[in-house]
Amino acid sequence: MADPELLARLDRIALLLVALLAVELLELLNVNALFLLLVGGAVFVFGFAYLWGRSVVGVLSGEGVR
Structure with missing residues (x-):
């Protein structure tokens, strides 16, 4: 090993x-570093909103709650 x-x-x-x-x-x-920072921020915000939205929809529909 x-x-x-x-x-x-x-x-x-x-x-x-x-x-x-x-x-x-x-x-x-x-x-450009500023462009890269803006794109990174947009990807972060979109990813956070997507994952948060999935968790809210999952809780409202009863998934994962027992």
């Missing part, structure tokens, strides 16, 4: 490399 500490360290290294690649890709595409 692989060592769990080694796997955790490799996961962190992989995440850092992916983050570095994403930053380099954004610089290559010349993406």
Whole structure:
């Protein structure tokens, strides 16, 4: 079996490399940081509203309530 500490360290290294690649890709595409922040905020708000709406509809319809 692989060592769990080694796997955790490799996961962190992989995440850092992916983050570095994403930053380099954004610089290559010349993406404006403000635009990226606005899009990220819109996705967050939409996702929160979607999940909250699903939970409210689920409670009102009796799903998951016993």
